Amino acid sequence: MATQKLVVQCKVCGTEFELPEDVMDGEIASCPTCGARYIVRLKGGSVTLEEFKGDVEDYGE
Amino acid sequence: MATQKLVVQCKVCGTEFELPEDVMDGEIASCPTCGARYIVRLKGGSVTLEEFKGDVEDYGE
Amino acid sequence: MIVVKIGGSVVCKDASKVIQNLPKYADRAVVIHGGGCLVNELLKRMGIEPKFLTHPGGLVSRYTDWETLKVFVMAMGWINKYIVASLHGLGVQALGLTGADLGVVVAKRKERVLVIDERGRQRVVDGGYVGKIAEIRVDKLTPPPLKVLAPVAVSEKGELLNIDGDQLAFDVAREAKAERLILLSDVEGLILGGKVVPRLTPEEAEKLVKSEEVRGGMKRKLLMASEAAKLGIEVVISSGLVDSPIDAALNGAGTHII
C-alpha cells in the first residue's frame, strides 16, 4: 500500500494543506495560508479538523 | 556467666516455681501447686508476674 | 429507616447497581460499606506481608498492625469517597463518614489478646488496631443527608480502629431501631440444597448457625440476623450485583429473616 497523503482543507480560507505522516490524535495543526489553528482528530481511519479556540487549560496555575 | 534460674513466687499460695529458660514477655505461666495463672512480664532484666484475670479478648468474633 | 450494607464483594466486583439504586432511598437509608478485598490488594501491592494471630481454640485472625491499619483506612477512604462522589453525580448530596468524624462510632481497642505463639505457648500480646464497638451516635447518622459509613472507628484516645462492617451495620440498625437491614453481597441469599431460602424465623436462623450446613461469614450473618429479627428488624441477605438490588431486596429477593 502506498503511503496515503493526509490532505485537509482549512475551514477559514479554504487552503488545502498536508499533515505530517506521523500526525497524532490531538495534535495542533496550523493553516499555512491564514494561520488558523486546528486540533487534528484521528478516528476510525479518518482525519477531521476540530476548531482550536485556545479554550484548553494551559495548566498555568 | 552461668544460666540464671528464673524463680518466681505464686501470689496465691506462695509456692516458688521456675519459669522456662526461654520464657517471653506476655507468656502465660501457671502455678504448679494451685493452678493460678499469671502473665509473665520481662522488663529491664527483671521478671514480674501480673495477675491473669482472663480479661483479654479472645477474638471470638 | 433502612440500613444498607454494601459488602466488600460488591464493592470490588461492581458497586454501580447499588449506587444507582441509592438515590431513591436517600431520605431514609444509612449506607455502610466494606472493602476487605481492596485492603488485601493494596497490602499485596505495597509488599506488606499479612500477619495473623492464632488464638486458643485454633481460630486465626488477621493482625492489624500500624501499617496495616493505614492501608485499611486508605482503602476504605477511597471506597467511601468513590460512593459519595458517584452519588453527587446522581444528584444526591451524601456525607461520607468514618467513626472518627463527629465521633459517630467509638470503639475500644483490643489492647491485649491471648494467642498461641510460634512455640505453641499461650501468650498475651498487643491486639493491634482492631476495635470493639462501644458507642454509636445514631442521631448523627439519620438522613437527610444520606450518610455513607466506613468500617473505621475511633478510640477514646484518638486512635483509628478497624471494625467489622457487618457488625457495624447490625449495631447501627439496632441503635436506629431500623425497620430493615439489607446485607448485600455477591451471593443471592442463604443457599441450601442449591436453592435460595426465601424466609427464616430467628429460631430457624439460630438452628442453622449451629448446623454444619452453613459456613464462615454466612454463619456470623445469620447469628446477627436472628438477633436483629428478635428486635423487630427484618434482615435481608441478598445480591448487590443485580439490577436495582435494594428494590429487589425489599420486593422479596434473597433470604429474609423475620
Place this chain on the structure above:
Amino acid sequence: MIVVKIGGSVVCKDASKVIQNLPKYADRAVVIHGGGCLVNELLKRMGIEPKFLTHPGGLVSRYTDWETLKVFVMAMGWINKYIVASLHGLGVQALGLTGADLGVVVAKRKERVLVIDERGRQRVVDGGYVGKIAEIRVDKLTPPPLKVLAPVAVSEKGELLNIDGDQLAFDVAREAKAERLILLSDVEGLILGGKVVPRLTPEEAEKLVKSEEVRGGMKRKLLMASEAAKLGIEVVISSGLVDSPIDAALNGAGTHII
C-alpha cells in the same frame, strides 16, 4: 473565622503541634490540609511511575491518571482521618470532608490540556483527574463542628478530582470572608537576606512575585496572599512545626501580608 492550612511538609514531618493547638480554635476555624509527600511515598511504594506533562512555555506538571487519583484520594483520606481521630482524642468532635461530601467543593475537570509531546509538537490531551475549583458551599464549612477539609473536589459528573491545597485554602477564606488565612508549612515565613520578613503590603508581595528573589511555591503563596489581603483577609505564612503554631502566627510570628 480563620482558615488554617496545614501544608504537606507539616503533615509529613510532624503535625502534632498544630493538632494540639487546634482545639482552642475549634469554634472558629476551618482546617485544610495537604499531603503531597505522602502521595509521592505511596506511589513509589506501589511502583507507580509518576507521569508528567510538559506545557507550552516549558512548565511541567504532574499528570493525575486514574491510578494516581486513587493514591491521591487514599493518602489524603488517611491524613484527614488521622487529624480527625487525633482531635477526637483531644475532646473535639471534628468532621473530615472531601469536596464530594455534601458537595462542598465542586470543580471542573481540566478535560483538555495543551502539551508539548515527546516529539516536540503541540498536542491536546486529556487533562487527567485534576480540577479547577468552581463552587464552594461555605455554609457547610462554618464551625461548629470543626471541619477538616482534604484537597479533593468532585465534578458535576461525580468524578473525584485532585485540587491544589493552597488554592482551596485561599478560595475557602475568600468565600467565608475569613479574617485570617494561616498557611503553615516547614518554613518560618518569607525569608529574604537570611531573615523572616515580618510584614508585607499586598503591593510589596506582588512586586516580590515578579522579582527573582522568590521561587516556586512561595511565589504562588505570595500571589494568592496579595489577592487575599486586598479583600481584607490577613494572610500569615509561618511554621507549623513550632509549639502552638496557630497561637504563634496570630501573635506575630512568620510573614504577615496585610
